[in-house]
Amino acid sequence: MIELGLINSTHLTNSSGMKDKRLFQILVIMLLAAGLAAAGVWLTSDSTPVDAQCTTPSSCKTCHEVQGQKPVNNGSDWHQQHAIFDFCEACHGGDRNAVQKSAAHAGLRTAFVQMAPTCRNCHTTELETCLSTYAGELGVDDSSLGDILEMAVSAPVGSSTILDQIQSGTLVGPQESSESTAGSEPASITSTGTFDSPLNLVLAVVLGCSLVGGTVFVAWNERRLRRSSREAIGLLQNVAAFVKKENWSPYAAGILMGLAGILAVLIGDHLLTASGPVATIASSIFNAVFPGAAEGNMYFRFVVPPEFSWAVMLFVGIFFGGMLGALTSRTLRLRWSDDPTWRKVFGRSPWKRVLIGFVGALLLQYGASIAGGCTSGLAISGGMLLAPSAFLFMAGMFIAGIITVVVIYRRRY
Amino acid sequence: MIWSYAIALLLGIVFGFALNKGGLTRYGNIIGVFRFTNLTVIKFMLTAILVGSGGLYLLKTWNVVDFPNIPATYIVGNIIGGLVFGIGMALSGY
Numbered sequence: 001m002i003e004l005g006l007i008n009s010t011h012l013t014n015s016s017g018m019k020d021k022r023l024f025q026i027l028v029i030m031l032l033a034a035g036l037a038a039a040g041v042w043l044t045s046d047s048t049p050v051d052a053q054c055t056t057p058s059s060c061k062t063c064h065e066v067q068g069q070k071p072v073n074n075g076s077d078w079h080q081q082h083a084i085f086d087f088c089e090a091c092h093g094g095d096r097n098a099v100q101k102s103a104a105h106a107g108l109r110t111a112f113v114q115m116a117p118t119c120r121n122c123h124t125t126e127l128e129t130c131l132s133t134y135a136g137e138l139g140v141d142d143s144s145l146g147d148i149l150e151m152a153v154s155a156p157v158g159s160s161t162i163l164d165q166i167q168s169g170t171l172v173g174p175q176e177s178s179e180s181t182a183g184s185e186p187a188s189i190t191s192t193g194t195f196d197s198p199l200n201l202v203l204a205v206v207l208g209c210s211l212v213g214g215t216v217f218v219a220w221n222e223r224r225l226r227r228s229s230r231e232a233i234g235l236l237q238n239v240a241a242f243v244k245k246e247n248w249s250p251y252a253a254g255i256l257m258g259l260a261g262i263l264a265v266l267i268g269d270h271l272l273t274a275s276g277p278v279a280t281i282a283s284s285i286f287n288a289v290f291p292g293a294a295e296g297n298m299y300f301r302f303v304v305p306p307e308f309s310w311a312v313m314l315f316v317g318i319f320f321g322g323m324l325g326a327l328t329s330r331t332l333r334l335r336w337s338d339d340p341t342w343r344k345v346f347g348r349s350p351w352k353r354v355l356i357g358f359v360g361a362l363l364l365q366y367g368a369s370i371a372g373g374c375t376s377g378l379a380i381s382g383g384m385l386l387a388p389s390a391f392l393f394m395a396g397m398f399i400a401g402i403i404t405v406v407v408i409y410r411r412r413y
Numbered sequence: 414m415i416w417s418y419a420i421a422l423l424l425g426i427v428f429g430f431a432l433n434k435g436g437l438t439r440y441g442n443i444i445g446v447f448r449f450t451n452l453t454v455i456k457f458m459l460t461a462i463l464v465g466s467g468g469l470y471l472l473k474t475w476n477v478v479d480f481p482n483i484p485a486t487y488i489v490g491n492i493i494g495g496l497v498f499g500i501g502m503a504l505s506g507y
Contacts, residue, residue, distance in 0.1 A: 025449065028449075036492060248436075250435050250453045250460065252434075254458070255464050256430070256431040256434075260424055262468040265469060266478050268421060318425045318426075318429035320426055321427060321429020321430040321432075325430045325438075329433075339441050341445070359504060359505075360505025361507060363500050366497055367497030367498030370494035371492075371495055372484050372487070373484055375458070380462060383461075385480055386466055389484045389485065390484065395495065396491065397495040400499025400500045401447040404499065404504065408504075
């Protein structure tokens with residue numbers, strides 16, 4: 001596709017300059033790809049596991065997946081189907097935040113009988129089938145399978161998610177309850193009922209108010225802009241003038257963003273993110289509209305559980321923050337496709353903007369879900385913690401972005 | 414609980430404000446970085462990372478903060494996700 005662009009460059013007046021630019025660009029892509037390959041080789045090479053965690057605890061996956069020590073995903077269907085995020089701890093116990101191997105492996109559960117009860121957290125209806133399937137593979141005989149089944153069925157089912165349980169440290173039990181099967185107090189799994197909590201009402205009200213309020217405000221603002229001619233801007237105070245400036249230096253805005261990122265970790269104990277809450281809101285809607293389908297869905301129940309999370313509130317803030325920024329620079333307007341760069345390539349049709357924007361946003365959100373974050377959540381926030389994943393993601397993002405733009409713009413590039 | 418949400422809202426506003434003023438909400442700026450004609454996005458991102466990592470690692474050295482779980486590294490996942498994300502980003506101009 002890049003070659004195609006090169007052939008077409010004869011149309012241009014300044015073809016030698018363009019050729020240089022293309023060459024530069026291909027070089028950059030190759031450099032990024034080489035960097036990626038080097039990072040891959042370095043990460044998969046057998047370095048000492050403790051050092052590779054950069055003294056920051058990450059997860060079981062640092063050793064068992066990234067560094068390939070006893071890789072569980074090779075040759076076992078079960079782990080391939082279930083190994084999402086940091087779920088190892090849910091069945092195997094241990095301490096995924098520990099840096100030392102001995103501490104991380106403390107209290108590790110490896111026997112099937114100890115882990116079976118956790119299966120019920122997700123497989124509510126088809127527990128028996130699931131357990132029998134894997135019992136056969138693991139060589140558990142039929143008589144003890146009966147005991148395991150009985151115990152697993154009698155274990156309580158919490159409606160809280162596994163992630164919640166891990167975070168609150170309440171996911172214990174299978175270890176103890178396996179000692180004495182019947183009669184003992186079952187595992188203490190809290191049931192907070194994330195989706196039934198009143199916070200979801202708050203979420204609905206906040207989102208509803210945002211929608212209605214935003215629409216009313218946009219309508220009011222449009223009328224205001226049409227009616228009044230612009231008054232003189234600035235000359236009040238330096239600060240006011242700076243705030244009102246439409247285009248800040250990216251360095252100034254970057255510093256503000258960096259400070260926000262520090263504050264988020266310092267007082268919020270979270271990372272700034274923008275794509276995570278979108279998935280959470282989508283999951284909330286899916287769970288509310290199709291509760292039946294969501295019931296058996298791993299992704300919508302456990303990976304992205306419906307809840308009014310910290311990040312959703314952050315997302316509401318981002319919306320109004322962006323609006324505030326535009327308001328102070330007096331550029332807040334309802335627009336469709338008035339960006340000059342866009343018009344040059346795609347024309348003036350607003351529907352084209354909406355359609356391509358929608359398709360692009362779908363891809364973007366899908367990619368973010370695969371990678372574990374977006375430009376904000378992974379590249380910037382992860383980059384602040386110097387996480388390798390952030391830089392891998394950025395390299396992938398720029399490679400695909402450059403190639404896509406070359407394809408879209410072709411000789412206009 | 415309510416304070417935690419108030420902080421989230423406030424930080425979100427600062428975050429959105431910074432994105433808007435930095436020009437990250439404009440299509441031309443996003444596309445420009447892939448065309449090497451406008452490097453606003455790179456300048457913004459790397460400044461934020463510089464300030465953020467400098468500040469956070471200093472605070473960590475002084476034992477003021479504990480890091481939350483850092484984003485997990487899945488080489489293939491991160492890269493493929495990044496590639497798909499890049500296509501979407503170039504199309505939508507997000």
